[in-house]
Amino acid sequence: MNPLKLLLLVSIHTATTIAFAANSGEAVKVDISDDDILEVVRHLYRWHMDETMFWQGELPESGSVFIREIDEARDEGDSSRYVELIFDQLPARVVLKKADYEIPELNLQVRNDRFKITQIFNTTESIDDTRVALFEQRTRNVREVVRSLYETRNSRIVLHEDLRKRLALALGKQIKAEMPQLEQEFSDDTVHTFFLAPLSPVSNDLWVFWENARRLIKFSSDADYDTEAFWVLGPLGVEIFDLNRDVIVAPIEAHGRDGMITKDMVGRILYNCIVLGERVSETKASASD
């Protein structure tokens, strides 16, 4: 394990351990912990759910998550694993990956300690009797889970100072290399204000709101954000949204255009960055140190 790993994380996260009741079927058990499944639900609660996705009226007594390992085609030497979660009480199908492969060109090992979310599909998918045997089923008291999510809604994982400096450097590069027109708007001693969204143990997405430039920036990678590999690979997959230009109400408005973001999603990102996240101020000079 990279010695940097974990040591650099400051966790003020207070997750409650909630056990799921497992089915007694024949399905192969998947080695994803109940805590991690709860973290996936927390991720959905924070980033994807709104009142239209929430239960109407009474919360259901119980809900199940159907879990199975997916046999994705992989490159030779790639030992990554994929898991699919389907929730019967949430309109969501989530695919997670536990990366384990090498990038010889960069002499990097990309290896996750736990499964990380790669894709979330908003879908209502029922697992009928013909498919149920393919899945491991774990059942929980929904009211207990929702209460726990609510009570821990302000819990968060934040970046340690050293990782924050790495992020500042990466942001400085974005300012310099990608938006020269903006660079001219700000002097070297302009204090730039960034809001960093809380991190999740089951996601390698790192969202930042850059207030001065009204930009949302997302770094993501297969590598964990507390490893060297993330900071080598993360800038490759950076996404930037200009809040003056790229926000739409609904995708049909953009007529298939890529690179746009909905107002709803912007609202959730800003909530996570500004309300739940932390504020960081940097000058261009300090980011280059």
Add this chain to the structure above:
Amino acid sequence: MILPRKALLFALVIAGTHGAECAVELPPAQTRHGYLARLLINEVPFPGERLYRSEADTAASMESILNVLNSRLHSIPGGYTQEQIASVTTTDVIDIITAGGVRGQVDGFYRNSSGQFVTVARVEERINRLVDISNSGQPGTFARIINHAVELSTIYVDSHIMPPDRYAALTVIGNTPVTGRAFSWMTAAGSYHPGGNFVAIPPGSSGVLGGNRFFSLRAKPK
């Protein structure tokens, strides 16, 4: 196995191009095939990126993207206009790519005020970085993916030979009759959807490839 004629032709042509293990040298961005290659490279995930699955998956995604561009150019289904599907009326694949400007149909690919086809700095930065990685040490996965993009683009621009369209025979998605072929793609990271008459091709029909979700069209427009 008997390959369809077009697939056989494509296989023969691509087998005759330069070796996949070569170091990477991108054609200039100002050339049509160089520009197209950059689009194919920029739109797919590489090792280390969150949506990367495998080299084959990424290569298949490039081929499907090229098919979308070609379908927007040459296979507009009855009941639709090219303008409705591609936001432009043209016979030039570069116009298909650059339709809508900087934040247009393909994010970051646009024509500047002089009419030259260009990319935003972020795209060029990413591609330069990927080429640098490809040329680090022995050519490997990165080099093969980039060389595949160059091969696809060069063959398409020079000879107009396409990889087989895996969605050409689609007639129904769920209960919805569709036109066949894909006419749009978007990143599969979220629940993005182009809206309108586009219908998401399900994963079971290879609708999600290389981090992209592909969309066909309703057979009868709404």
